[in-house]
């Protein structure tokens with residue numbers, strides 16, 4: 170399944186970098202794709218023009234396949250439909266979708282020759298995505314960093330989703346940082362890992378240096394799955410983040426990601442999107458090195 174999917178997408182190795190709003194820009198997507206995996210630009214809240222700019226910048230940095238991630242409720246200044254129109258014109262290899270209803274977006278992308286992925290948090294949602302014609306399903310467990318769609322841990326979700334949508338390929342998401350983590354989900358039938366947090370701590374991620382360093386220092390037990398205030402989302406939307414240590418700091422209650430141009434003060438004090446696999450992050454290498462590590466046979470590291 171894993172090899173078949175790589176061949177279909179024209180990639181060399183089954184490493185799928187998650188489309189992460191803001192922090193997954195052209196440099197990261199191109200670096201992952203140039204290393205043989207599938208990179209993704211995360212275009213939530215970008216205008217249609219900015220979405221096009223990121224797609225073109227990625228094309229300029231890589232002639233390999235890559236994906237564009239859209240989140241319909243976070244369509245940016247021009248809305249989801251305008252972002253989608255840009256994707257249909259620019260024709261990246263893959264469109265991945267997360268959260269909410271996608272109406273006819275899947276069929277329209279496929280008519281433009283674009284492979285579609287939908288990230289889900291339950292078997293019901295997986296069935297709906299499969300019925301809507303999605304080519305690939307991403308099963309997201311609650312170990313995941315950023316916004317978390319469902320209520321099940323990856324271990325409980327992956328098998329039932331694979332069974333429900335067979336023969337569609339299913340990627341596994343949530344806390345995957347090492348070759349051993351990847352081997353575990355592949356043994357359970359995943360076609361590959363969909364990896365977010367591990368790729369933030371890389372040279373190419375569009376994340377503030379303090380964010381990257383906090384991932385190096387952070388522990389899985391410091392992350393929490395909660396529903397409070399997360400920047401740009403309705404209050405009460407569930408996410409997983411690395412909490413600020415200082416309990417009384419008001420910014421502890423604000424959750425988000427921070428980019429290079431954001432204030433150091435925010436990067437130090439905000440609770441930052443982060444998955445439970447943060448324990449295994451202890452350096453900030455090039456993204457290609459992470460692709461290489463994730464494809465090592467277990468025990469080779």
Ligand SMILES: Cc1cc2nc3c(=O)[nH]c(=O)nc-3n(C[C@H](O)[C@H](O)[C@H](O)COP(=O)(O)O)c2cc1C
Nearest residue numbers: 187189190267313314315343344364365366442444
């Ligand atoms: C900083 C950050 C931003 C994210 N933004 C998005 C997004 O815009 N679209 C999306 O589909 N998923 C987003 N996610 C969730 C990822 O797709 C994926 O489920 C998650 O990163 C997997 O868990 P991991 O971070 O432990 O690898 C985000 C995750 C993180 C950490």
